[in-house]
Amino acid sequence: MNKKYTTLSKKELELLESLIKQYGNVVDFALISKELNTSSKQIIKNLVSSLIKKGWLVRIKKGTFFISDISGRGLIDLNQLTIAQLLIKDSYISFEAALQYYGLFDQYLSKIYSISNTRKSKKEFKDWKYVFCKTKKGLYGGFKEFNMDGYLIKIASKEKAIIDFLIYRRTIHGMDLVLEKLKEHKNDFDFKLMISLASNSSIVVKRSLGFLFDLVGIDSSELHKQIEKRRDYSLLCNKKEIFNAKWRIYIDKYFEKYVK
Numbered sequence: 001m002n003k004k005y006t007t008l009s010k011k012e013l014e015l016l017e018s019l020i021k022q023y024g025n026v027v028d029f030a031l032i033s034k035e036l037n038t039s040s041k042q043i044i045k046n047l048v049s050s051l052i053k054k055g056w057l058v059r060i061k062k063g064t065f066f067i068s069d070i071s072g073r074g075l076i077d078l079n080q081l082t083i084a085q086l087l088i089k090d091s092y093i094s095f096e097a098a099l100q101y102y103g104l105f106d107q108y109l110s111k112i113y114s115i116s117n118t119r120k121s122k123k124e125f126k127d128w129k130y131v132f133c134k135t136k137k138g139l140y141g142g143f144k145e146f147n148m149d150g151y152l153i154k155i156a157s158k159e160k161a162i163i164d165f166l167i168y169r170r171t172i173h174g175m176d177l178v179l180e181k182l183k184e185h186k187n188d189f190d191f192k193l194m195i196s197l198a199s200n201s202s203i204v205v206k207r208s209l210g211f212l213f214d215l216v217g218i219d220s221s222e223l224h225k226q227i228e229k230r231r232d233y234s235l236l237c238n239k240k241e242i243f244n245a246k247w248r249i250y251i252d253k254y255f256e257k258y259v260k
Contacts, residue, residue, distance in 0.1 A: 016056060016067055024150055026086060029063045061087055080112055082149045084130050090117040091132055092143035092154035098161040104185050115164060133168050142197055159194040166205045172237055172254050183216045195222050203227060204234035207249040215258045
């Protein structure tokens with residue numbers, strides 16, 4: 001990298017050192033403004049632009065930056081889950097990434113799915129894709145907080161990650177993955193908690209979970225009590241191919257191979 005784009009002025013060096021000391025490696029315009037003791041947007045913009053060009057600041061999102069260290073100038077030494085939390089504060093990580101955090105998913109991920117309490121969004125950052133699903137009313141919760149890179153990161157519990165699949169991603173791939181995890185990790189899940197989470201969700205979630213429980217030999221009686229008087233029907237995925245009378249749910253032919 002050309003020297004003129006890497007050398008810090010005394011003012012820039014003192015600013016970065018002070019920011020790291022007080023706030024850590026992630027800062028925003030407000031903190032930079034406070035540290036510079038100026039309200040001039042142009043001064044701040046010019047300084048930030050200079051530091052980005054030199055590789056000392058890396059933009060995470062509009063107005064939020066990561067301060068690089070000397071050995072990794074231009075790079076971000078943050079976990080992808082931390083980045084997801086920083087992109088949208090009112091969100092929690094779920095689906096495959098949450099299961100992977102608990103050791104229940106071992107495939108490589110290039111996309112992190114989160115549940116947002118504010119908005120639906122898709123973002124890209126450093127070859128990673130971040131997808132935020134807008135939550136439905138009353139369904140934001142069921143996560144735990146973990147300290148990561150010096151930040152509190154919200155991650156869905158194992159059980160809530162499964163329920164989120166049933167709420168937001170009832171595709172053949174999504175349901176097949178849920179089926180696989182329920183089958184392979186029976187001893188890792190708290191099924192009473194999972195049923196409780198499903199009980200606070202829609203009828204299709206209860207029916208879907210009950211049907212999948214039956215396929216892997218998990219007691220579904222509590223869920224069935226909640227739906228047995230209903231005369232309507234639901235769809236597990238998006239096709240009306242095979243009707244399961246017990247749960248009054250249509251399933252894709254793909255799942256016929258699992259039914260004895």
